[in-house]
Amino acid sequence: MGSKEVGRRDFLKYGISLVGTGVLGSQLVYPLDPVYAQTEKKGKIKDPIRIGAQATLSGPFGGYGQFMKMGAQLAVDEINSSGGILGSKVEIEFRDEELKPDVAAKNARYFVDDWGADFLTGLDASSSALGVGAIMGELDRVLIVTHGATEKLTENLVYKQGIKQIFRISVPVYQDGIAAAIVAKDFPAKRWVTIGADYEYGHTAWNFFKATLKKLRPDVEFVEEAWAKFLTSDFGAHITKVMAANPDGIYSTQWAGEAVTLIKQAKLFGVFDKIQTWMTPMGAAMDVLEGLGKEYPEKAWVTCRYWFQYPDTPENKAFVARFYKRWNKYPHYVSETTYSAIYAIKAAVEKAGTLSTPEVIKALEGMTLMTPAGKRYIRPEDHQAVYQVPWGRITHNPEYPFPTLTDLKVIPAEEYFRKPPFVEA
Amino acid sequence: MKPYTLIGLCLLIVVLMVLPLLVSRFYLYITLQVLMLSLFALGFNLLFGYTGLLSFGHAAFYATGAYATGLILKNVTNSLIPGVLGGTLVATLLALIIGFFCVRHTDVYFSMLTLAFGMMVYSLAWKWRDVTGGDDGLIGIPRAPLQIPGGLSFSMKAVSNYYYFVLIVTLLAILLLYTIVNSSFGLVLQGIRENSNRVEFAGIPIKRYRWIAFVISGFFAGLAGALLAPLENTVAPAAADWTKSSEPILASLLGGIHTFAGPIVGSALFILLKETVVRHTEYWLLVYGIILLLILLGLRGGVVGALIQFKAKAKR
Numbered sequence: 029m030g031s032k033e034v035g036r037r038d039f040l041k042y043g044i045s046l047v048g049t050g051v052l053g054s055q056l057v058y059p060l061d062p063v064y065a066q067t068e069k070k071g072k073i074k075d076p077i078r079i080g081a082q083a084t085l086s087g088p089f090g091g092y093g094q095f096m097k098m099g100a101q102l103a104v105d106e107i108n109s110s111g112g113i114l115g116s117k118v119e120i121e122f123r124d125e126e127l128k129p130d131v132a133a134k135n136a137r138y139f140v141d142d143w144g145a146d147f148l149t150g151l152d153a154s155s156s157a158l159g160v161g162a163i164m165g166e167l168d169r170v171l172i173v174t175h176g177a178t179e180k181l182t183e184n185l186v187y188k189q190g191i192k193q194i195f196r197i198s199v200p201v202y203q204d205g206i207a208a209a210i211v212a213k214d215f216p217a218k219r220w221v222t223i224g225a226d227y228e229y230g231h232t233a234w235n236f237f238k239a240t241l242k243k244l245r246p247d248v249e250f251v252e253e254a255w256a257k258f259l260t261s262d263f264g265a266h267i268t269k270v271m272a273a274n275p276d277g278i279y280s281t282q283w284a285g286e287a288v289t290l291i292k293q294a295k296l297f298g299v300f301d302k303i304q305t306w307m308t309p310m311g312a313a314m315d316v317l318e319g320l321g322k323e324y325p326e327k328a329w330v331t332c333r334y335w336f337q338y339p340d341t342p343e344n345k346a347f348v349a350r351f352y353k354r355w356n357k358y359p360h361y362v363s364e365t366t367y368s369a370i371y372a373i374k375a376a377v378e379k380a381g382t383l384s385t386p387e388v389i390k391a392l393e394g395m396t397l398m399t400p401a402g403k404r405y406i407r408p409e410d411h412q413a414v415y416q417v418p419w420g421r422i423t424h425n426p427e428y429p430f431p432t433l434t435d436l437k438v439i440p441a442e443e444y445f446r447k448p449p450f451v452e453a
Numbered sequence: 454m455k456p457y458t459l460i461g462l463c464l465l466i467v468v469l470m471v472l473p474l475l476v477s478r479f480y481l482y483i484t485l486q487v488l489m490l491s492l493f494a495l496g497f498n499l500l501f502g503y504t505g506l507l508s509f510g511h512a513a514f515y516a517t518g519a520y521a522t523g524l525i526l527k528n529v530t531n532s533l534i535p536g537v538l539g540g541t542l543v544a545t546l547l548a549l550i551i552g553f554f555c556v557r558h559t560d561v562y563f564s565m566l567t568l569a570f571g572m573m574v575y576s577l578a579w580k581w582r583d584v585t586g587g588d589d590g591l592i593g594i595p596r597a598p599l600q601i602p603g604g605l606s607f608s609m610k611a612v613s614n615y616y617y618f619v620l621i622v623t624l625l626a627i628l629l630l631y632t633i634v635n636s637s638f639g640l641v642l643q644g645i646r647e648n649s650n651r652v653e654f655a656g657i658p659i660k661r662y663r664w665i666a667f668v669i670s671g672f673f674a675g676l677a678g679a680l681l682a683p684l685e686n687t688v689a690p691a692a693a694d695w696t697k698s699s700e701p702i703l704a705s706l707l708g709g710i711h712t713f714a715g716p717i718v719g720s721a722l723f724i725l726l727k728e729t730v731v732r733h734t735e736y737w738l739l740v741y742g743i744i745l746l747l748i749l750l751g752l753r754g755g756v757v758g759a760l761i762q763f764k765a766k767a768k769r
Contacts, residue, residue: 086738123731129590129689134482138728141479155689158592162686166612178589189593227579227588258588 055110056343056350057103057371059379060396060403073383074146076119077112079104079370080139081150082132082160083175083362085124088259089284091315092152092362096174097122098355099363100149103370106350113374114381120370125151129159136160140167146383147172149369152362154178154229157196161185164193168385170392172372174365175333177201178228182410183450192389195411197372197404198333198365201229203417204281204309205236206444211329211419211437212237213244217277217304219251221270223263223290226255230281233309237279251275256282256290263290267297276304283310288319291328300325312420314360317430324422324431331419334361334401335433338418347400358428359400361417368399372406409448416441469620473613481616483728485684487721488623489677490704494716495630496673497701502710503634504666505646506556507564509698510571513551514671516578516693518544518678520585523594523688532600533609533618533683540679541672547574548671556663559649571698578690590689594682609683619680626676627717633669634713642666674701707748709755718757722748 081100083093104120112118121143125132132151139145148164148171151157157176162185164171173181173196182200185191212220220241224230238250252273254266260282270278278299282290287308294300304327310316311330336348336359347367351359359367372392377383379391393408404413420433473481493515500506522540530536551570555563578585585591599607599618609615633639644652645659653659682688691697700723701716708719726744730737752759 085735122735124735124737128691129687130685130691133685133687134486137479137482141477141482155588155590155691158589159685159687159689162592162594166610180589180592184592228582228586229588231582231587 055106055371056347057368057375057397057399059375060398061394073114073377073381074116076117077147077377077383078139078143078145079118079120079147079149079373080136080143080145081120081122081148081366082125082135082156083122083150084127084152085122086126089127089152092175092284092360093122093124095314095357095360096150096152096362096366098351098357099359099365099367100370102351102354102363103367107370107374113377118370118374122150125153125156127153127156129153129155132156133159133163136163136167136171140169145169147373149373150174150366151176154181157181158185161191161194165191167193169193170195170373170376170385170388172197172369174198174369175362177204177333179232179446179450182412183446186412187410187448187450192411193385195372195392195406195413197369197413198361199415199417200412201233201236202445203331203333204229205233206240206446207331207417207419207439208233208279208307208309208329209237209240209244210439210444212241212277212279212305212307215277215305217275218248219274219276220248221250221252221273221275221278222254223266223270223278223280223282224253224255225281225283225286226257230255233281234279256286260286261289263293264297267294267299271297271299271302277307278303278305279307281309283308283313284315285319287311287316291320291325292323295323295325300327303327305329311422312433314358314430317432321430322424324424326422326424328422329419330422330433331417332361333417334359334364335418335420336364337432338436338438339402341400341402343398344400344402364400368397368401368404371399372397372404410450412445414441414445416444466624473616478612481612483724485612485616485619487724488619489680490700490720490724491717492623492626492680493674493677494701494704494708494720495627496670496677498705498710498716499630499634499642499673500666500670501702501705502712502715503639503646504642504663505649506559506663506667507702508555508567508670509564509695509702510551510567510569510574511670511674511701512693512695512697513567513571513574514544514548514674515678515681515697516574516688516690517547518675519682519688519692520578520591520678521675522679523591523682524584526594526597526683527591531595531597533597534599536597536683537622537676537679540682541675544675544678545668545672548668548675552664552667552671556660556667568695568698571693571695575690575693575695578693585690588690590687591682592687594686594688596683596686612684615684619684622676622680626673630669630673631713638662638665703745705755707745707755709758711754712757712761715755715757719755722756 083096085093104118123135151173152175154176157173177200186194222234252270254269306328312332376388376391380387395406397404404415418436418438421435422431423434425432497511518540521543522536525539526536555566596609704719704723705716709715730741
């Protein structure tokens with residue numbers, strides 16, 4: 029990612045602006061609650077404090093895992109070089125979840141029962157997050173999910189089944205479906221279609237999108253759906269099918285390499301000359317931006333789970349600068365979420381003054397944290413971190429070696445996060 | 454069975470019985486995985502090693518057992534035995550239907566048919582979202598208590614309790630399969646493998662025998678899956694994937710397909726090797742693949758087969 033030249037210039041720019049704010053050397057993730065600082069007790073609690081992390085490290089989505097590792101490593105190194113957590117060093121180990129829930133569950137058991145993990149984090153696939161989530165009551169450690177986006181994790185496992193050990197620091201599928209509809213309501217487009225990812229994520233996101241948009245704009249129609257199975261490489265049939273319905277807008281839930289392939293092929297079919305708007309929720313992920321590069325059409329509206337240019341705060345700028353300095357790359361959203369998750373663990377342990385799981389859960393519930401992605405409030409009911417990520421339109425900015433976002437639309441999280449008791453959409 | 458084999462076996466069972474006192478919860482879990490894969494591979498090997506039919510789709514029965522048990526425990530009864538038995542029964546019924554079509558063919562045609570049926574079940578698990586939960590999987594399966602008629606109820610919340618349940622079920626199932634393969638029925642199956650024409654000329658309806666073997670094989674795969682659901686509390690379509698079907702094949706080949714104990718030894722090797730390699734390198738898939746290749750190429754007849762040959766040579 030990132031040619032060195034451009035990156036260095038950019039880094040300097042950040043560096044200069046940061047000297048002014050004085051935030052470069054300090055901690056970027058910290059709790060904002062007034063109750064904080066209540067504990068200055070005991071000696072060392074346990075050394076080292078161990079965090080078991082999982083990501084997809086192999087196969088077509090292996091790049092995600094590498095980005096997650098970078099974010100995690102940065103946080104761990106920062107914490108250890110500034111005194112650790114209550115004086116204890118932090119140790120992290122990564123395992124490959126292979127996008128398979130049984131493998132993820134086994135890894136979690138290994139981490140807790142054999143390696144001696146005090147916390148678990150990571151997890152890319154929704155099914156892996158659910159597979160590990162299901163056994164967290166039994167393992168009784170705090171798990172902070174940093175990517176897997178299914179609403180079932182927090183709505184079903186935490187809120188309805190009461191598995192309180194589960195937390196999620198990244199935005200769930202509300203970002204992909206509900207926020208997308210709130211953005212789409214201001215577009216002139218009336219006839220919407222989807223080229224959907226034919227699995228839980230694609231269907232759930234499209235259902236949220238339809239339900240929300242229909243409420244906000246009763247005049248829109250949903251005229252066609254084409255579902256592509258996991259790892260599709262030829263979208264010709266899907267594109268032809270939806271274009272036959274003469275749509276104004278296309279909503280597509282492909283991500284990573286599939287999103288790149290789909291958009292390239294849609295261009296070949298001349299889709300972008302015929303439609304008004306294209307929306308791809310995970311289209312602002314670094315891998316898609318780099319994969320499409322200059323070919324990324326400016327009609328595309330995209331988002332992700334953290335956008336490195338938002339918010340415009342000293343904490344975020346310092347994070348991007350530090351990340352760039354360490355890895356010579358701009359942070360992917362999983363880098364930020366995992367970085368923040370590790371700091372959330374630190375904040376919770378410092379607040380609780382112990383590693384006891386019920387105490388740490390209590391410390392995390394209702395906590396507000398300052399993070400690179402902005403203020404995150406951890407809802408006590410479903411343990412979902414509430415913060416907002418903007419939607420934006422693709423633009424080609426010569427300052428960066430990849431396309432960036434413009435016309436940012438920031439919707440307050442309260443408007444698009446589903447709330448307990450989570451009635452059907 | 455020779456006396457010292459019997460003594461060794463008794464020792465092994467005693468060790469397995471006291472295992473929860475000796476090892477941590479994680480190794481108990483690994484042992485559970487070995488037990489479940491053993492059942493799965495033993496059932497598979499009744500078709501492969503004994504009858505000469507290579508199935509590429511046995512995960513269909515494994516997954517059906519797991520999903521059906523999950524659905525029963527979630528929606529019908531919160532009692533372990535009816536859940537596990539019910540799930541196994543559904544898987545067996547499926548084997549009855551799929552087997553009916555598959556045993557009409559042999560060799561690669563049989564293998565391809567089983568692969569096709571296997572992937573059908575996989576697609577069903579993936580797409581029938583209202584029932585299976587799609588790729589998110591069936592979540593919230595309880596590890597139901599073991600209720601025995603007469604009012605006794607044992608909690609299965611602790612893994613060690615569930616371990617004993619799985620261990621006893623597995624031992625009983627292995628005993629059952631051992632009886633089957635050493636009966637005249639088992640002998641006919643081996644006859645079919647060696648020379649199906651001769652067996653047919655002897656007046657034996659080989660298709661029916663293959664069909665019965667297929668159903669028994671499906672029963673064991675289903676039972677393995679049924680035991681999985683309450684342990685993991687979740688079942689996802691990966692349980693029906695063809696890569697899952699390859700696990701009993703590899704385990705059987707590793708251990709040796711022409712011995713009864715081969716698949717059990719192979720299952721233990723398969724899981725323990727992976728567990729060891731994963732700890733040492735991020736590129737475990739490569740290392741693991743090479744080790745499996747070396748064993749498969751170096752020890753013809755698998756580990757158990759090679760041991761028997763070695764002993765025979767030593768005697769001479």
